[in-house]
Amino acid sequence: MSLWLDFLGVEIRYVKTRNFGTIRVAEAGAHNERAIIFQHGINGHFEAYAKNLIPLSKHFHVIAFDFVGHGLSSKPDCEYTPMMLAEQLGELMDAMGIAKAHLSGESLGGWVSALFAVRWPERVDRLMLNTAGGLPIVTEKGRQDLKHFIELNKRNIDNVPSYESVQARLHWLMHPDNHHMVNDELINLRLGIYLQPTSRSVLPRLNEILAHHDDYLIPLEKLPQGTLFLWTEDNPIHDMETVKAAHARVEGSLLYVMKGLAAHWPQYEQPEEFNAVATKFFTDGSVA
Template sequence: MTTQMLAIGDKALAYVQSGSGPALVIVHGVGGHKEDWAGVAAALSAAHTVYAVDMLGFGESSKTGDDLGMAVQAEALLALLDAQGIDQAVFVGNSVGGWVTATFAATYPERVSRLVLIDVAGFAAMFEGEPPVNFDPGSPAEMQALIDITINGPVARIPGLAEQAFAAYVASGEKAISATWGRSIFLSARLEELLPQITAPSLVLWGADDKLFPSILAGVFSAQIAGATSQLIPDAGHFPQIDQPEATIAAITAFLS
């Protein structure tokens, strides 16, 4: 699939589009990119027009500006819907991408038909104490530590993965804006404020073996959204779409049916 670019003021949002049917927007988390969702997007595109985006500051999207926080990211998604003439869409967000989609759903409820939050980030306790790992790795070894805490199974142990991922992190320009990103998320509204404002039918999915955020949070967060349900993905960590793509596809498909 060919990457398309949407100009938004002085920025550009990169995305790939596939399939046909009702719109579905996928937002990756920190350390991820739209390509991580290729398999899931392909399956969901059987019944939906799927838009997998690179958040501003990541992948092929622009890495400029002093604010890359959740409100700015949500406005970029709104611009995508408007440019495509989409009144409503399903939103699927993982980790910080879930924080972005929760922000969007709370801010623009009339534009969200359904919402899937997967191992969502953005709650107040995230900012308390020392982080369990360096989210701005400065070496392949630190990148390996980040991979180990977010990805389960054989993918995390692919020889040379950490070296390749670290080189790509530097070459992409993502490392250069890490300070801007850090300031932006610190100033963004927390989930505790956002979740009660969400009105769309919602599913909270969680990797049962998430080493970064414990799976008990699935029930905690779903309870803060009126009518929401939660589900654990067995043998999956913080990125179920990588660890257990078939189970992730099945859960999302069942929810949308």
Template sequence: MTDYTSIWMMLAEQEFTQSWRDIDGVRTRIVTAGDPAAQPVVLLHGTGGHWETFAPTLGALSDRYFCIAFDMVGNGFTDKPDTPYEIPVYMEHVRGVMAAHGVSHAHFVGMSLGAWVASSIAVFHPELVDKLVLMSPAGLIATQENMARIRAERTRAVENPDWDSIKAMFDNLIADESRRLPDLIGLRQAIYRRADTYATIDHLLALQDAETRQRNLLAPDQWRQIQAPTMVVASGKDHGEYQSTAHQVAALIPDSTVFGMPGVRHWPHFEDPELFNPALVEFLGGDR
């Protein structure tokens, strides 16, 4: 076998700390990397995700920035309270994580749901956000087809968390099959086998309900309120809804640029870090 890779190989030479912290009563799985005195960067994953989605990103950022990545409330190995996980719930959890680390403002890197949460923080708490990086963003539009697809995929995977059902989920996240890493699939399988994941899957998928999603979406005028400089990543092989959202929000946010990654799907940073990481560092400014 040649060119073997894994999440651990991405992190093997990376100095980082994983810990669990009580964030307003939610036991939260957090990883930090880099000098705590440096400019902070908060990294937010997508629906059902976990911090390891940023394994290819930490090395590029942590020699310049203080990175904080974590399993958001209701996701990964973090506690899963008995309440629907709507955008205000996620925002309060993010604010709590920042406060626990003494961070008053930061750059934000968000993917899908994480991009939606980061954008909402930029609207409702602009003082917390320096720069925004939005990958495969959600939060502007919603189609019944996409919501139904996500609900069906995730429910099936949690109810029957065998290898094939988990692997099939990643077909819609990563275009290049060689980047659908076995340990990535195994990690998600371990999460989906948890009793608390099974018990709270409807809460996790609350934003795939049309009425709930509608009341959480950011209206065009709210996207126009975002003052933080923003890089929107447009993934060329992603689902149409996300491609459309990327270009629409880029047109709405006053100080925004589009970074095109034509060869990737929903996880651009994980699928092609060689292209993504230099663009990310350049956009953030490489400040120390």
């Protein structure tokens, strides 16, 4: 199925913020009272949530967006950090008139969501950390996974991105049984974004976020009670030992491990399961 059939019924627009330029936004279910804001991973874009917005818009006002420096949002000439992106999230919420929302982020998006929830808890309803970055790594395997990920990203930074380099990056995101989902449309979409001159100039600075991973760790003890860690057995970064250790440090937190085969993009690889879990969690705070 085409991404644009998945997005049928989604409004795509650009929202002006005070200090971060224009942000590309995908939105559905605006008539619903409760909002969920979805946030993508590093070097990503909001199409990561193509399979979630319309199904979840039956019950929620759902929003996904491109971080600054990513996708088709503005790419200011500045230092990029997870905390800077959390500030951008706050400005986007202000510009859209959203005082408080549920947050769900994968990878970098989960990292940013967590930092936002710690800094501005009054603006967050429920928090889902989906294969999130920013957790203290507790195993040597976890360290090697992070090193491998940095090297994989550099293939699209130190050289001109190619179909093959982008395909390798997307294959890393997904379980081997789901590699058929990495089709020409998805590869060429991301390649087209990476080849833009503004993207080429900012990609090295985005990769610095990973190089300084431990400088911006999530203060786990300050996360809200009821935080949900949504993980996969085959997550290629931040392994199960790491998330279990983090879960143990957050009072009243929940850990849900996907039953369907998925790696780093469970919301895309297993959308029916993900959407069911998200609906339950953002409705009543449980995953049972």
